[in-house]
Amino acid sequence: MRVTIRDLKRMKRDGEKIPMITAYDYTSACLVEEAGIPLILVGDSLGQVMLGHDSTVPVTMDDMVHHTKTVVRGTRKAHIVGDLPFLSYHTSAFDAMRNAGRLLKEGGAQSVKLEGGQSQAATVSRIVESGIPVMGHIGLTPQSVNQLGGYRVQGKSLKAALQLMEDARALEEAGAYAIVLECVPAPLAKMISERVAVPTIGIGAGADCDGQVQVFHDLLGLYQDFVPKHARRYANLGDAVIQATSDYISDVRAGQFPSDKESYTLGRKVLDALTDHSTSPV
Numbered sequence: 001m002r003v004t005i006r007d008l009k010r011m012k013r014d015g016e017k018i019p020m021i022t023a024y025d026y027t028s029a030c031l032v033e034e035a036g037i038p039l040i041l042v043g044d045s046l047g048q049v050m051l052g053h054d055s056t057v058p059v060t061m062d063d064m065v066h067h068t069k070t071v072v073r074g075t076r077k078a079h080i081v082g083d084l085p086f087l088s089y090h091t092s093a094f095d096a097m098r099n100a101g102r103l104l105k106e107g108g109a110q111s112v113k114l115e116g117g118q119s120q121a122a123t124v125s126r127i128v129e130s131g132i133p134v135m136g137h138i139g140l141t142p143q144s145v146n147q148l149g150g151y152r153v154q155g156k157s158l159k160a161a162l163q164l165m166e167d168a169r170a171l172e173e174a175g176a177y178a179i180v181l182e183c184v185p186a187p188l189a190k191m192i193s194e195r196v197a198v199p200t201i202g203i204g205a206g207a208d209c210d211g212q213v214q215v216f217h218d219l220l221g222l223y224q225d226f227v228p229k230h231a232r233r234y235a236n237l238g239d240a241v242i243q244a245t246s247d248y249i250s251d252v253r254a255g256q257f258p259s260d261k262e263s264y265t266l267g268r269k270v271l272d273a274l275t276d277h278s279t280s281p282v
């Protein structure tokens, strides 16, 4: 049985912190599941770390469905959240429900995430009414990078902080089961977390959120282009991959790979017959 939204709400009530990580493919999903992660986000951050775009804006529904399926195949227990990409829920309630439905029906996710607070509350409540759990996402909302003018901490002025509190309240009222707070000053994230009954999941929002989410590649040192301030590297797999690949290149060039251990052999009789055959005149 997978982790459910009831489990996540209970974790908040019990003061049990909720760890969440992104995953975008079968192999990484198997590994993070093996480590015991309860909550996985197939984030549209795959636009940058898997597809090489410079933002999440170009990511499509087909991209999200494709990657979500692979993560679902690699897991049995974790709750899988599929991210709704830019413009997949803004154009109409019909599109929002159809696309959220695709992430569950085709992708196999258990819930969806979308960006925006008060302005998206009506959409959240329509999706929730159709039986699809929704995780909200406020603060720095990367799909609006062009509107925000860059990836910046949000909610720093009194007006902006009050708006974020209002956004969180509107999402909770609309039926969101959890809310991501991205790049929000820690004291504000703490106040929001205390004021809503649903779990808050922070990324760059301090230690007082009910859970934390990090991008797989940031945590493991796999994405070398940019390391956000809020990320902690638990491993340097990028350096390990470069070193391993360069050792492989050297071994191939020096004729040291493959060795007998990595090669398949042929039975003596077949080998002798083959040798006779290939040396006899035609």
Ligand code: KIV
Binding pocket: 022, 041, 042, 043, 044, 045, 046, 083, 137, 180, 182, 203, 213, 215
């Ligand atoms: O797409 C993503 O990875 C996200 C997280 C940063 C919360 O939305």
